Amino acid sequence: MNLSPATAFPRHLAIIMDGNGRWATQRSLPRTEGHRAGAETARRIVQECLDLGLEFLTLYAFSRENWNRPAQEVGFLFDLLVQFISRELPDLEKRGVRLRILGEEQNLPFAARRTLAHARARTARGERMELNLALNYSGREEIVRACRLYLEAGGAPAGLTPETLGEYLYTAGQPDPDLIIRTSGELRTSNFLLFQAAYSELYFTDTLWPDFTPLDLRAAIADFQARGRRFGAVSEPSF
Ligand code: FPP
Numbered sequence: 612m613n614l615s616p617a618t619a620f621p622r623h624l625a626i627i628m629d630g631n632g633r634w635a636t637q638r639s640l641p642r643t644e645g646h647r648a649g650a651e652t653a654r655r656i657v658q659e660c661l662d663l664g665l666e667f668l669t670l671y672a673f674s675r676e677n678w679n680r681p682a683q684e685v686g687f688l689f690d691l692l693v694q695f696i697s698r699e700l701p702d703l704e705k706r707g708v709r710l711r712i713l714g715e716e717q718n719l720p721f722a723a724r725r726t727l728a729h730a731r732a733r734t735a736r737g738e739r740m741e742l743n744l745a746l747n748y749s750g751r752e753e754i755v756r757a758c759r760l761y762l763e764a765g766g767a768p769a770g771l772t773p774e775t776l777g778e779y780l781y782t783a784g785q786p787d788p789d790l791i792i793r794t795s796g797e798l799r800t801s802n803f804l805l806f807q808a809a810y811s812e813l814y815f816t817d818t819l820w821p822d823f824t825p826l827d828l829r830a831a832i833a834d835f836q837a838r839g840r841r842f843g844a845v846s847e848p849s850f
Contacts, residue, residue: 612826612829612830612833614663614829614832614833614836619789619836619840620663620664620665620832620836621665621788621789621790621832621835622665622666622667622786622789623665623666623667623668623669623785623786623787623788623789623790624660624665624667624668624669624788624789624790624791624792624832625668625669625670625671625743625788625790625791625792625803625804625808625811626656626668626669626670626671626791626792626793626794627671627791627792627793627794627800627801627803628649628652628653628670628671628672628794628820628823629793629794629795629797629819629820630645630794630795630796630818630819630820630821630822631645631646631648631649631819631820631821632645633645633795633819634648634649634819634820634821634822635648637819642684643684643687645821646684646687646688646691647691648821649820649821650691650694650695651821652820652821652822652823652824653670653672653695654695654699655824655825656668656670656823656825656828657670657699657703657708657742658825659825659828659829660740660828661706661708661739661740663829663832665740666740666741666786667740667741667743667785667786667788668740668741668742668743669713669742669743669744669745669782669788669804670742670743670744670745671745671748671801671803672688672692672744672745672746673688673689673692673714673745673746673747673748674745674747674748674749674801674802674803675714675715675747675748675749675752675802676749676801676802678747686720689719689720689722689723690722692723692726692744692746693722693723693726696710696726696727696730697726700729700730700733700734703730703734703737703742704733704734704737706737706739706740707737707738707739707740708734708737708739708740708741708742709734709735709736709737709738709740709741709742710727710730710731710734710737710741710742710744711731711741711742711743711744711781712727712731712743712744712745712746712781713743713744713745713746713748713753713781713782714745714746714747714748714749714753714781715747715748715752716746716747718747719746719747723746727744727746741785743781743782743785745803745804748781748802748803749802750802750803750804750805750806751802751805753780753781753805753806754776754780754805754806756779757776757777757779757780757806758771758776758779760779761775761776761779776806777806777807780806780807782804782807787804787807787808787809787810787811788804788807788808788811789811789812789835789840790811790812790813790814790831790832790835791803791804791808791811791812791813791814792814792815792816792828792831793813793814793815793816794816794818794819794820794823795817795818795819795820796815796816796817797815798815800813810840810842810843812835812838812840814831814834814835816831
């Protein structure tokens with residue numbers, strides 16, 4: 612599928628990677644196999660986003676609510692993350708990716724924190740695409756945290772505007788997501804980028820994340836390109 616270069620291309624794409632468990636259950640496999648397949652999809656989609664020239668990609672890898680899963684599954688997800696980062700790091704570095712973490716890192720397992728810190732340092736000079744991994748992330752907590760940081764920095768309550776608040780979010784300095792994709796047929800955003808998603812276009816697909824292909828990504832972007840974004844304004848000036 613050829614994407615139109617003439618129509619607005621998203622600068623920032625965010626993805627809620629959902630359906631790993633169902634994918635595995637459909638195949639009578641343990642849920643962990645779904646996550647393994649999901650990590651492979653994440654790898655392919657990162658590569659495709661680089662090929663397409665996307666500037667910012669956010670992947671929702673672990674929500675704060677995901678701690679409620681069985682300890683064995685949580686442990687597996689973080690082991691997978693460490694493997695994923697360690698394996699992909701040379702390529703990410705080579706392709707000019709800069710890694711950023713959205714979420715509370717201090718509560719993550721030590722091996723994950725160490726791997727993420729190393730990867731962040733190694734990719735710090737990447738200028739081609741910023742890859743945000745949302746880990747132990749909660750949109751509500753992010754907003755509360757930003758308000759606290761603003762006040763702790765001596766900000767006056769009256770000076771708190773959407774713009775100043777944005778400077779205290781994990782995504783400070785980045786454009787808001789133009790497009791948010793959620794796989795697996797669930798029609799909600801699950802505490803993801805609550806503040807930043809104010810004008811994001813939403814795209815829902817029944818495809819389970821492990822089955823989501825680069826072609827599916829292009830279809831989502833083509834759908835985005837066919838939409839008229841007005842940001843609250845009228846479509847045609849009436850005077
Ligand atoms: C949702 O599927 C997915 C997650 C909670 C974790 C996302 C993790 C990955 C895609 C793999 C690791 C990613 C990286 C970047 C290494 P689910 O388990 O909620 O599926 P279900 O709703 O069908 O149960």
